[in-house]
Amino acid sequence: MARTWTLEALVEGIRGGDRRALAQAITLVENADPLAYELIRELYPETGRAYTIGVTGPPGVGKSSLISALVRGVRAAGTSVGVVSVDPSSPFTKGALLGDRIRLADHFLDPEVFIRSMGTRGHLGGLAEATLQAALVLDAAGKELLFLETVGAGQSEVEVITIADTVLLVLMPGSGDSIQALKAGIMEIPDVIAVNKRDHPAAKTMVNEVRSILGLDTERDWRPPIVLTEAVTGVGIAELWEELEGHRRHLEESGSLAERRARNLAGEVFAVASARAKARLEEAVAEDEELRRLLGEVQRRELDPLTAVREIMEKVFHLRDGDGDGPDTR
C-alpha cells in the first residue's frame, strides 16, 4: 500500500510532525532520491532549532541503550526527540527490539519520539550527507532534541557527527584501545564521556585513566566531564543528562554555540563534497575504459602510479597539476 507522496504533501506532513511523512522523507534520503534534495531545499530555512547530540564510541559499549535511557528522561520533561543511527552494529539498526532490556519498543510507540536507523550503501554523498539530511528533516519536523548515533572513531565516523552541538563518547571497561587513541592524540577529545557498565570492577580505574589523559589538555576552556553509567538499571543517567545540559549551557553562555554551528555546517558541506568527489572517482574508474587501461599499465609497470593519478585527476575532475595555485578558471 505504497502511497506516492508529492513534494507538497511531504513538506506539509513534516511541518505537522506526521510520522509517515517523516518515515517516507528519510527513506528518500537513504535512497538519495532527487525528491529528498527538493525537500531539504524547501525545509532548510525552518531548521536550526533542534539541539543535536552526537553519540560515538566503539561497537558494543551500549550507545543505543544509553540513548534509550536518556530519551526516557527527556520525554518525562516533555521534550520531543529524534534519533538517527548510522551504526551498523547498533540494536536500533538491527531492529533488535525483542529481548533488549532497555525496551527500545517503548519509544517506538511514543508519537513524540522518532527513531530511525539508516543504511547508506552506495549513497553518493556517503554517510555524512545522509545523516545531515535526516537531521534537517527531523529538525524541520519540530523535534527539539536530536541524537545521532555513530560507531568508532575513524575519520568517516567523525564526519558523520561533525554536525553535533555536543559530542558524547561512550566507553566501557575494556575500551583500552580507545584510551590509547585518546592518549596518543589520535582520537579527538569529545565534550562529555560516559563510561558505561559501572558495575564492572574495572570501571573506576578506567574513569581515572581517562581523567588523567584529559588533564594533559590545558588549552580548552571546556573540561569534558566523565560520568559512570549503567544504562540497563538507569544509574548515572540523570547525572549524564546534567552534564550534557551543562555543555549546552556552556556553549550558550560563552556565545560559542553560534560559532560552533557555523563551523560545523561548513565542515559538513566540505565532508559531503569530499564524499561526492570520491564516489565520482570510484564510478569513473569502474566505468571508463581508458581509466581501466591506465590501471593496467600501472600494474604492468609501464606507467608509474603518480602519473596515472595525474591523468585520472585531469580526466575526471579536469584538474591539472599546478591547479593548486587557485581555483581553475578555465
Next chain:
Amino acid sequence: MARTWTLEALVEGIRGGDRRALAQAITLVENADPLAYELIRELYPETGRAYTIGVTGPPGVGKSSLISALVRGVRAAGTSVGVVSVDPSSPFTKGALLGDRIRLADHFLDPEVFIRSMGTRGHLGGLAEATLQAALVLDAAGKELLFLETVGAGQSEVEVITIADTVLLVLMPGSGDSIQALKAGIMEIPDVIAVNKRDHPAAKTMVNEVRSILGLDTERDWRPPIVLTEAVTGVGIAELWEELEGHRRHLEESGSLAERRARNLAGEVFAVASARAKARLEEAVAEDEELRRLLGEVQRRELDPLTAVREIMEKVFHLRDGDGDGPDTR
C-alpha cells in the same frame, strides 16, 4: 652541510642502495617535492621485487617492538629490510631510541636495514601517497622485505597499507574495542594476528575470543593464524615469522599474489586520487572568496547545504549533477 642532489645522482644512489640518497629521497617524498615525482617515475619499472608486510593495530600494542624483533630474525638470515612508519604514536616516529628495550638502535647501525618514520602534514596526496612513494623508493633500492607500520583501523589507515602483500594486525590484552570491531564486521580481517604481551593473564582469553570471531568467517580460503608474542623477550617471534612466511607461500602457491598486487595497486591509485581531490577541495574552499560566501549563505540559512555542495562541485571539479552517468565529456 646540505648537499643538493640532482635527479641523476639520486637515481644512481638509490640503485646502489646508498643510505644518504635513500634518506634524501624520502625527505623529498615527505615534502611532496616535484623531484620525488620525477624520481618515482624513473625508478618505477625497477620496482615490484620487494615483499611488503603492513603492520597495523591500535596505539600502544607494541607494533614497533614487534617489527624490531622480526627485523632481527630476518637480518640473521641475510635479508635486507626497509621499515616505514606512518604511526604518529610509534617509537620509530618519536625517535625514542634511548631506553627502548628492543634496542631499535641496533638496526639503525645495520647498513642493510633502513628505518624511516614519516610526517605528512599538508601532503596533497595524504598518507597513502607518501607511503606508496616511500615503499617504491625502498623497493627500487633493493630492499627485499618492507614493513609499513600504521596505527588504528579507520579508513584512512587502511588505505595506507592497501599496498601490503600481507597485513599483520597487532593486538594486546585490553584491546576490547578492536575485538568488538572485528566482531561487528567494522574492521577488516587481516592475514595474520599477533596478540602481544603474552605474559599478561588475559592474553590467552583474547586469543580464544579472536579465534571464535574468525571462525564465523567461512568464506575466505585463508584462515588467519593467531600468534601469542612477547616482543621484549622475543617469545613467539619465530612462530610469528613462520606464519607471515606461510601467508606469503599461500599467496604464491595459489597464484593469488599477482592478482592481489594488481588489486592493491589499483586501490592505491584510487586512494591517492581521492586524497588529492579532497585536498584540492579544502584548498579551494579556504582560498576562494565566492566559495566562502556560499558557506556564509548556508550558515545564515539562505542557501541549503546541498545546493552549496552542488555549486562547489561545479566550481572546483567542473562536475554537474547527473555527471554520474559517465565521465564528463565536455
